[in-house]
Amino acid sequence: MTQVMLNALVVGTTYALIALGITIIFSIMKVVNFAHGQLYMIGGFVVYYFNVVFGLPFWFGLVMSFVIVGLLGVAMELFLFRPVMLRVKREEVTMLLAMGTAVFLESLALIVFGEKQRGVPPIATGVVDLFGARLPTGRIVVIVVAAMLIAALMAFIGYTKTGRALRAMAQDREATALQGVNLKWLSAMGFGLGTGLAGLSGGLLVAIFAVHTGAGTAISIKAFLMIMIGGAGVLSGAILGGFVLGFLESVGYALLPGSLTFLIIFLIVICFLIVRPNGIMGKPWG
């Protein structure tokens, strides 16, 4: 059981990172980023290329995964979402745009990266005994890094001027603009931050699981489950949702055959949403 709990912790921290990224984008732009899983996948490949193909250190690749996928997100915001959001009022259009981007990125990745499953050499060797359960050191490193990143992100959003501006923008765009905040710059930056987190979690998880071009959709679906559990647009909810899903998944995989686990998780989430349509932490919205 300790083993299962520790696995849940490993999966949960990285999932929380994914959910935070999608939540930041959602709260400031009111866009559900359906391409989040694909950006995660690209992040994984960035680390693979820097680490394995170019032979640079893993950590450099990790930083680059944040930078490259973040810049990709900024470009998406500037050239795709902004022009469309200026002209249409229906939220469906931006959602569809995100889906189109997801298909585009995935098919492009298939051409550039190929179909093969890619992994990186282990970032740390050895196994640690923890409360009677065994955990590879690599996974512990991943947990620690992910936890540090989450803490840094929460500090950034909670205590810096830019973070405050981001939170203000999520609450009320007009009022934020009246306070002299440059919304154009800020929303591009927020989008880039969100996608950068997707790339970062992909880059981090490639150290444990290998990555392949088709991984995106599954990750996107998991991200949706997390924000539905936690409540869309709430950062604490995203972290909570990540841990809840990580826990459910680890327990499920320990007890049930693979495909049945997620089927049951889907049913649980559907039943849960009947009771609490806005998730655990979510605020009601239309």
Added chain:
Amino acid sequence: MQKTISMPNVNLSQGEQRSSSLKPVGLGLLIAAAYFVAIPLVFGANGYLLNVFTTMAAVSFISFGVWLTFAIGRINLAQAGFALIGAYVTAILVSRLGISFWICLPLSGAVAALLGGLIGWPVLRLKGVYFAMITLCITEACRLTALSFPALTNGAQGIVDLPLPGELSLFGLTIIPAFEKGARLPFFYLAGTMMLLGLWFMWLLDTSRVGAVFRSLRQNEDLASSLGINVAKYRVVAFMVSCFYAGAGGAFFATLQQNVYPTTFQVLDSVYFMVYCFVGGLEFVVGPLVGAVVMMSSFELLHDFHRYQTVIFSGLMILCILLMPNGILSVIKRRSGKSEEAPNA
């Protein structure tokens, strides 16, 4: 091809000439006759093209369902899931119990509609993005269900070698002869008939009082319920109709391909059904048809690009959304509206 040209007329007849309801029906029948006669005459020898037309018709049939859920203001990504349900119902009944395809086709739709009603009742309380996400999860859940119960669905191997539809006879009178092996025309006619009947029903629904109620749900559910409309009932009905389209369409595809796998309909298909509705235009009943015709024929035209096909196609899709966020038909309508106004001014 004849279909695309005559689209604006159909729209006009829907909007401005709603009073004379006979005219669009007559026009529709004319187009239908032309479609059924001209396409086999011109492309009859080309099995590949005939197949493309068949697929287009069946896909637009399924997309009509998505369009209806858009009409009530919900973003439905569960369509592929319910199509998969329909496909499996037909596959299991035809292959295990030997039930005629002609019974299975409506039955698959009914089963999908029933399940849709059961799932939809609670899920339809969600709105906007939440509904989109949960329906996406439903599609994935359907795929996993097919994988998880191999005793019933044969798991990842799928159900293969489905028999072709047998003959349909009533009181000893043959209405539809048995489908021959390798013949593509029967499927072409079946898909065309399904699509036209589906479109006709959608048009009836859209122009009736129920259609107005559906539109009122999209604009403001609270206001609608204050007028005494049973919001929960109407939106479940709309969702069930949508699921019926999915189920029947799925059953058709299972029979057309003579097999069904858990991956026959997946999340991407749900996205595509939605894209067709969008590209055509959400305000028009024929929107899904136009969208499916335009997008699918451009996908086929890109065939020569081989591995770049999907990239170019999805790039085209993004471009479509960027340039025509309200759909092709709205652009055509605006154009024709302008040219009509010009001489008056």
